[in-house]
Amino acid sequence: MQRPLRAAAAATLVGALLGLAQVAGAASIKDGLKIAFVPKQINNPYEVTADNGGMAAIKEFKGDGKVVGPSDAGASSQVQYINTLTTQRVNAIVVAANDPNALVPYLKRAMSNGIKVVTFDSDTAPAGREIFVNQANAESIGRGQIQLVAKLMGNEGEFAILSATPNATNQNTWIKWMKEELKKPEYAKMKLVKIAYGNDDDQQSFVETQGLLQAYPNLKAIVAPTSVGLAAAARYISSSPSKGKVDVTGLGTPNQMREFVKNGTVKAFQLWDPGQLGYLAAYAAANLASGAIAGKPGETFDAGKLGKRTIGKDGEVILGPPTTFDASNIDQFNF
Known part of the structure; x- marks a missing residue:
């Protein structure tokens, strides 16, 4: 009778440890974080999918997410939204930049006010953000x-x-x-x-x-x-x-x-999953805003269903390689 009891006790211990690990992983992200996504343009289907992925992640870690942005993709069209978010003192801004330099002064101002900045899909100069979440190399x-x-x-x-x-x-x-x-x-x-x-x-x-x-x-x-x-x-x-x-x-x-x-008309084309890109960017922003990471190369963070991710050179985090879509596989995907 001792052996089954020991096995049961061991199973209980393993379960408890796994539970503690999950709690610890969740505990690295603070509840109630205010995270705003700023897409290149608000009505772009690709951007909508990416932003929806971000909102899904924010819901997972019990944050408060919103999407604000311009209807055009001009170089300076995102500035007013970033300035408003800075005034509102959100915890993090996640932006797909329309220009590598135009947003930098305003994002630097946001960071000087304690707001964490993550770029995704399209980067700024490194001075304008702490992490860049890239689709692929x-x-x-x-x-x-x-x-x-x-x-x-x-x-x-x-x-x-x-x-x-x-x-x-x-x-x-x-x-x-x-x-x-x-x-x-x-x-x-x-x-x-x-x-x-x-x-x-x-x-x-x-x-x-x-x-x-x-x-x-x-x-x-x-x-x-x-x-x-x-x-x-x-x-x-x-x-x-x-x-x-x-x-x-x-x-x-x-x-x-x-x-x-x-x-x-089209035989083949490529893409990654933009929803996963937004999802990963949200987790990067949440970990930054929670103090779990500082955006330094070599740091790792938990990204929910995407697992553990490592920050690379110049604060870059890579989602993964793109997929080639054609008549043989396109019906397997819905985004």
């Missing part, structure tokens, strides 16, 4: 975009890039790595003819797509590393004579792109 995203479009084009022909805004940190970093990848000898027969900007506006991106096709009649592909631009380009090409002749790829959400994959 910027180099792998940029190089991956070229590798994908090259496969679609058969490594030959003219292509264009349809970007968001000229100052978007993430877009410009990815494009830099796209250009680096393009220098490899296997892409010698590919030519980047134009980088166009749709300013993360659906109609402008639609018109820019039309302009690219008119200006470059031999165009074989458009790469749009922005969800708004990708959907707009696909919509234009799906109802034009270019359908089946010009490949469209880039970064977008499965729900936005599903109809264009199904009708053959």
